[in-house]
Amino acid sequence: MNPGVYPSLLIMCLTVYCIRMLPFLVFRREITNTWLRSFLYYVPYVTLAVMTFPAIITATNDIRSGIAALIVGLLTAWYKGDLFVVALSCCAAVFVTGLIL
Amino acid sequence: MSPGGDLPWFRRGLRDGIPICMGYFAVSFALGITARGIGMNALQAGLMSMGMVASAGEFAAIVLIQSSAGVIEMITTCIVVNLRYFLMSCSLSQKLSPDLPFYHRFLLPYCITDEIFGLSSAVEGYLNPFYTYGMTIVSVAGWTTGTVLGVLMGNIMPDWAVNALSVSLYGMFLAIIIPPSKKDRFIAGLVLISMASSGLFSLLPVLRDISGGFKVIILTLLIAGAAAFIHPVEEAKAAS
Numbered sequence: 001m002n003p004g005v006y007p008s009l010l011i012m013c014l015t016v017y018c019i020r021m022l023p024f025l026v027f028r029r030e031i032t033n034t035w036l037r038s039f040l041y042y043v044p045y046v047t048l049a050v051m052t053f054p055a056i057i058t059a060t061n062d063i064r065s066g067i068a069a070l071i072v073g074l075l076t077a078w079y080k081g082d083l084f085v086v087a088l089s090c091c092a093a094v095f096v097t098g099l100i101l
Numbered sequence: 102m103s104p105g106g107d108l109p110w111f112r113r114g115l116r117d118g119i120p121i122c123m124g125y126f127a128v129s130f131a132l133g134i135t136a137r138g139i140g141m142n143a144l145q146a147g148l149m150s151m152g153m154v155a156s157a158g159e160f161a162a163i164v165l166i167q168s169s170a171g172v173i174e175m176i177t178t179c180i181v182v183n184l185r186y187f188l189m190s191c192s193l194s195q196k197l198s199p200d201l202p203f204y205h206r207f208l209l210p211y212c213i214t215d216e217i218f219g220l221s222s223a224v225e226g227y228l229n230p231f232y233t234y235g236m237t238i239v240s241v242a243g244w245t246t247g248t249v250l251g252v253l254m255g256n257i258m259p260d261w262a263v264n265a266l267s268v269s270l271y272g273m274f275l276a277i278i279i280p281p282s283k284k285d286r287f288i289a290g291l292v293l294i295s296m297a298s299s300g301l302f303s304l305l306p307v308l309r310d311i312s313g314g315f316k317v318i319i320l321t322l323l324i325a326g327a328a329a330f331i332h333p334v335e336e337a338k339a340a341s
Contacts, residue, residue: 065264084120
C-alpha cells in the first residue's frame with residue numbers, strides 16, 4: 001500500500017540515511033585486516049574514476065564538448081590540481097566548444 | 102587529527118563546497134523539473150532533496166512516488182540505488198580519529214554524497230568532520246534551492262548554462278583522482294583500468310543494461326578488491 005507523498009518521502013529519506021550510517025556504527029575501530037584496509041583505501045579512486053568516465057563525455061548535449069571537458073579536466077587536474085580551477089575549466093571548455101561548433 | 106582547528110577546516114569546507122554547489126544546482130534543477138512533471142510541489146521536492154541528498158536516489162524516489170509504490174518496494178529500491186554510499190561510508194569510517202566524539206558518527210552519514218565523500222577522503226591523515234560539514238552546508242543549499250527552483254520555474258535555465266554546469270562535478274572528480282595518480286603509479290593504473298572498464302560496461306551488450314548505481318558497485322568491488330590483493334597498502338598509507 002502506498003502511504004502518500006510525505007510518509008513516502010520520510011521512509012525513503014530514513015532508508016538512505018541508514019545505508020550511510022550503518023558502516024560508521026559497525027566500523028568503530030580501525031580495521032586491522034590488511035586486505036580490507038587496502039580495499040577501503042582504493043575504493044574512492046575506483047568509484048570516482050568509474051563515475052567520471054564515460055559519463056563526462058555524454059553529460060552535455062554534444063559529445064564533442066564532453067570530450068573537450070574531459071581533456072581540459074585531465075590537463076588542469078594534472079598540472080594545477082585545484083578543485084575549483086579544474087571544475088570551472090571543464091565548464092569553460094563546454095561553453096567555448098559550444099560557441100565554436 | 103589533521104593539522105588546523107575546527108574553524109579553519111570548516112571555512113575550507115565552505116570554500117570547497119562552492120564548486121559542488123554549482124554542479125548540484127544544475128543537476129537538481131533538472132531533478133526539480135522531473136518532480137514537477139509527476140505533480141510534486143516545491144515543498145515536497147525541497148524536503149526530498151534536503152532529506153535524501155542523492156541524485157540517482159532521488160530520480161528513483163520520484164518514479165516510486167509516481168507509481169504509488171508500496172513501502173517494501175520503496176525501501177528495497179532505495180537500498181539498491183544507494184548501495185554505493187554504503188561502500189563510501191565504510192571507506193570514510195577508516196579516516197576518522199579513534200578520539201573523535203561519537204556524535205559525529207550520526208552527523209557524517211548525512212553528508213555522504215559522491216562529491217563530498219571524494220573530497221573528504223582526499224584529506225591527508227584523519228578527517229576533521231567540520232571540513233565535511235562546511236562542504237555539506239554549501240552543497241545542500243545549492244542542491245535544495247536548485248530542486249525548488251526547478252519545480253517553480255520549470256525550464257527557464259538556458260541550455261548552454263545547463264550544459265556547462267553539468268560537467269563541473271566530473272571536473273571535481275578528476276581533480277580528486279588525477280593528482281594522486283601523478284605521485285603513485287599504482288593509483289594511476291587503477292584509475293585507468295577503472296575508466297576503461299566503466300567504458301566497456303557502457304558499450305558491451307548485456308553489461309550496458311546494468312544501471313549506473315550497480316555498475317559502480319560491481320566495478321568497485323572487483324577492481325578495488327583485486328587491487329587490495331595485488332598491492333596491499335602499507336600500514337602508514339592506509340591510515341592516511
